[in-house]
Amino acid sequence: MALTRAGAGSLEPSDRDIPVALPGEILVRVRACGVCRTDLHIVDGELPPAEIPIVPGHEIVGVVEVVGDGVTNLAVGDRVGIPWLGYTDGECAFCRSGRENLCVSARFTGYHNDGGYAEFAVADAAYAFKIPDAYSDVEAAPLLCAGLIGYRAYRMAGEGRRLGLYGFGAAAHLIAQVAVHDKREVFAFTRAGDDAGQQFARDLGCAWAGASNVAPPEPLDAAIIFAPVGPLVVEALSRAAPAGIVVCAGIHMSDIPSFPYRLLWEERVLRSVANLTRQDARDFLALAPRVPVKTRVQRYALADANRALGDLRDGRISGAAVLVP
């Protein structure tokens, strides 16, 4: 196994018999890695190409095997999560204003840095987080993107009582639990005919579940769109109450059709959410066991990563897919 990193030369553990980590970095043995829709966008070429080849995967749960010089926040044997945000410069205008998710020099796990569809992964120790004990490795994996970025989107959706979730997959099934815990009324929208998905949403406490082209029983104060489907933006705006907030939570979406201005009028807000900050990670990983957020996972062997991606593409995953080496 060769761990090759841009600018860092080639690290070949097999040459030395023990894995190595550069200063400031950790090497983890991967225990589980979630499969995120962003992985699918990368594999399908829907995002600007980064360095290829790249190992996808940014919902990594693993155990630290080696710590590089200067690492003080983690020790060998710690169980950690490695999310999408892999590096920021700490000095650009976004970093200095508490918005490192928008850092101009950001590097992302499984996109710029090799990720967790692997037996080992290397990460900057400053961007890895201890995993709450309440979760098994496999249960914890989806928290690291579906949970963290879902939670950022949830906070951007404001305080409104009636929340719509479009696309009831990995992120929505976690955020629905947080919203129900916060005494929100949650309306889940799925593909038409996805009776199992709608039942799953009701089982998690959603007040209503139905097809995405159907009107909810009440106008929405906010909606989060997790599905990468541009027409849902128009759909969600058309269901939003005055001052309603529509948040696009994905990194990629098909084109948004044109729509009449009256759908945005009355101070409705349309926005996206990009990436995560480390504070988002700290906040959500502290909150999740208190709710408690329970993850539904479908396990795949690492060798079946392509099958997992295919199942995600075709909407055959209930909850979140997780690879287990």
Ligand SMILES: [Zn+2]
């Ligand atoms: Zn993701």
Ligand SMILES: [Zn+2]
């Ligand atoms: Zn920056």
